Amino acid sequence: MESSSTYFSGFSLNDLWYLGEAALRTLWISVLAISIGSVIGIFLGLALSVSRVVAFTLGTILDIFRSVPLIIQLVLFFNFAPIIGLRLNPFEAGLIVLIVYTSCYVANVARGGIEAVGQPMRRAARSLGMNYWQDLRYVVWPIGLRAVFPAWVGVALGVLKDSALVSILGYVELLKASQILMTRTQEAILILSIAGAFYFALSYPISYYATRLEQRWSQ
Amino acid sequence: MDYNFHWRPVFKTLPDLLESAILTVEVAVLSMVLGILFGLALSLIRIHMTGPLKWFAVSWIELARNTPALLQLFFFGFGLGAFGIHFSPFLIVLMGLTFNNSGYLAENFRGGFNAIPDTQIRASLSLGMNSFQTYTRIIIPQVLRIVYHPMTNQMVWAVLMSSLGMLVGFRELSGETQFFASKTYRIFEYFAATAVIYYVLVKIILGAAKLMALRLFKY
Incomplete structure (x- = not known):
């Protein structure tokens, strides 16, 4: 028993803090990606609504980013950056991909908003x-x-939920942290439930509030 | 830039990649079909029922919508594995995608059901149809038409999400790509080729959806 306890140990309160910290890192990378991506996306949306030619070329480029899985984009960019001489750590690479990903979606939303004004x-x-x-x-x-x-x-x-995919580059956010803990404690259900609860706690209040706001505005 | 691109291994294994792309489409289509059935059931339960069944439907929908798809996949993979229930990678991905699709589609369907006026139900009941006939012949066809566009989006999402299969050992398009990439170390080349295949796949699906819409909604 002694020898195995060095590798596998039960889930402790410290691990909960560890997951909490990782949840903050998830929040941090998503907040950065959403805010920067939204600003870029709004300008892209503006460009999309200005002229037909721009809308076609830019729209095609944005379409590519929306038709390729984020996980492929992450791996692709993480392996492409060294080729062009960029030295990026997983956080920076993940953040850049998430920003581009966000701005592509926000661009379409922004164009919709601009076109909604007659x-x-x-x-x-x-x-x-x-x-x-x-x-x-x-x-x-x-x-x-x-x-x-x-x-x-x-x-x-x-974007908040998709930031979980940055874990494959090795950035220790919520999902990566829970994977690490799962390997150590072998208590997959418990840890995945806690991680899920953290994600839920981050995402559900916002979606609930947005639905309420939407209802109030539509009245 | 001192990196030499080697595309030859990619072209040599292109048939394998395309074959695994078929697997991607298969799992996406299956999860969509199941997702539509579960989604319809969940949204009807959420609208019409009370008590534990409604509670079950609401928690399914909110959990599916507010946690990352990757976490859901891990839950079906590692989480159930802790209980000694082991599924093949194909089933893990299928269950994860179905769980996710059903949640999102249920919310779309709810919007669709709400958009159908009550008079439709009363009219068909007064024509002597029972409630099963009313739903299958009058209401659901109209709902499917209303949510057709969100459904095509969800189909695209299902294809993109299936790429997460590579993290639970499923050899669909992404998993196969990772396999070859780590075998040959041409990571960038392989993932670039896969990105192109995904793009083409998505375009084919959207085109097919448009053709189907022409055929289905002639009247």
């Missing part, structure tokens, strides 16, 4: 003497945001 409304704004950016800031933004906010929350929650 052309007459925007002409009216311009004829009131607003310039292009004022029109975007004071007319398109508030109206478009309401139209696509639920969709954006959906994208953000998707």
Whole structure:
């Protein structure tokens, strides 16, 4: 018994802290990816709505990122970066891929929001003497945001959950941490349930709040 | 840049990759068919029932939607393994994807059911149909039409999610790619080829869905 206890030991309170810390790392990488990706995505969405030619070329590129599994993108980029001379640790590589992934989805959402604001409304704004950016800031933004906010929350929650895939690069976030603990303690059900509870606790309140907000706005 | 690309091994094993792509489509289609059945059942339970059955349906839906798909796969793989229940990798992926698809589809169906006016039900009941006939002949066909677009999206998601199979030892497209990549060390080349195959797969599915929509929704 003595010899085996060095390798396998039961689940302890320390491990719960370990998982909690890992959950914070999951939150950190997702918050970074969502915020940076959303800003980029909004500008991409703007570009998509400007002209047909841009929409076609840019749309095709964004489409590629949305048609290839994230896990393939992660492996691909992690192995491509050294080829072009970039030295990235798993966190940086994962973050970059997640940002690109987020911005592709947000771009489509943003385009939907911009198109939700009718052309007459925007002409009216311009004829009131607003310039292009004022029109975007004071007319398109508030109206478009309401139209696509639920969709954006959906994208953000998707990124939060998909950040679990960064574990394959070796970044110790929630899922990787639970894998490590599973190997040590051999208590798969318990640890996966705790990890699931952490994910649920991060994701469910946001999705619940977004649904409530959507209902209130639609009234 | 001092990296030499070697595409020859990729081309040599391309038939194997394409064969495993068929496995990817198989598991995605199966999980979609099962997901539609379970999803319909879950959404009907959630709308019409109370008590433990509703509680069961709601927790299934919320768990499927608020935890990462990879965690769900691990649960069916390692989690049930702790109870001594071992499934083949194919079944693990199939169950994980079905669990996930059912949750998302159930929410789509709920929106679809809510969009059908009550008068439809009353009209068909007054024509002498029983409630089973009402649902299978009047309500569900309309719901399927409403949620057709979200369903095609979910189908694409199922194909992309099946790539997680590579982490539970399933030799579908991604698993096969990883196998060859680690055998030959041409990691970038193999995953780039796989990304292209996934892109083509998704395009084929979307095209087929469009054709099917033309045929199904002629009237």
